[in-house]
Amino acid sequence: MADRLTADFKAEPYWWEAAPLGEVAGGALAPAYDAVVVGAGYTGLRAALVLARAGRSVAVLDKERPGFGASRRNAGxxxxxxxxxxxxxxxxxxxxxxxxxxxxxxxxxxxxxxxxxxxxxxxxxxxxxxxxxxxxxxxxxxxxxxxxxxxxxxxxxxxxxxxxxxxxxxxxxxxxxxxxxxxxxxxHPGLYHRGLMERALAAGVAIFGRCEVTKVERRGGLLLITTAMGRTQARDVVVATNGYTPKSL
Structure with missing residues (x-):
């Protein structure tokens, strides 16, 4: 396949040039949130922004760096x-x-x-x-x-x-x-995603990259969320992973 590619071929999406993927500030998960959103693409970030501006404590959890998936890999x-x-x-x-x-x-x-x-x-x-x-x-x-x-x-x-x-x-x-x-x-998919990220963070949303959610189970009136960074709980969970949604969710 290499002989079919131009010398300046890049595996990364073009949109990342103007809006490179970044690491979100680290830290530990809080013991509980009002809402947890799984997936830091357009849908997840927009949902988190709406919830945060309504006064809810919100965490967004993504398996990869936020924006790694389809939201920054489409035609715009x-x-x-x-x-x-x-x-x-x-x-x-x-x-x-x-x-x-x-x-x-x-x-x-x-x-x-x-x-x-x-x-x-x-x-x-x-x-x-x-x-x-x-x-x-x-x-x-x-x-x-x-x-x-x-x-x-x-x-x-x-x-x-x-x-x-x-x-x-x-x-x-x-x-x-x-x-x-x-x-x-x-x-521009990359710039739009970056704009959503900036506004979600400014609204107080906690965003965690490299924090895969492996299980969501109901415990009484709350939902227990198991992740690569430990456990947290929430009253509501929004699954915003579309084609990346695992069978476990």
């Missing part, structure tokens, strides 16, 4: 899509349920953009729009059907770009046209 797209398309979701769950789920996605997108602006997080967040290229004529037709349904049900904007006008969006003739979604956005 801001959107409102799921693994399952809107058409497929309607078929699987019904129109009302699919619409409700996608409206939650719409609200999450707007909430994130508003949060970044209100907090003044300098992470190059912008509503730049997105061109989705069709890999075949069939894909173009599927895109048109999907987006037309979302516009009819949810009011979401889009514009189809036929192959003859494709170069208005990209310098390539490889694809079969595509679709422009004008209000989608992008940000």
């Amino acid at each position: 797209f801001l959107g409102r899509t799921l693994k399952k398309s809107y058409i497929d979701l309607k078929a699987a769950t019904g129109a009302a349920r699919a619409s409700a789920i996608y409206r939650d996605l719409m609200a999450a997108y707007e909430t994130t953009m508003a949060f970044i602006a209100e907090e003044g997080i300098a992470c190059h967040a912008v509503r730049c729009g997105r061109f989705i290229a069709a890999t075949s004529a069939g894909h173009y037709a599927l895109l048109q059907r999907e987006l037309a349904g979302m516009q009819a049900d949810l009011g979401l904007p889009y514009a189809m770009v036929p192959r003859a006008r494709q170069r208005e969006e990209m310098a390539s003739d490889l694809y079969h046209g595509g679709a422009v979604i004008p209000d989608l956005g992008a940000l």
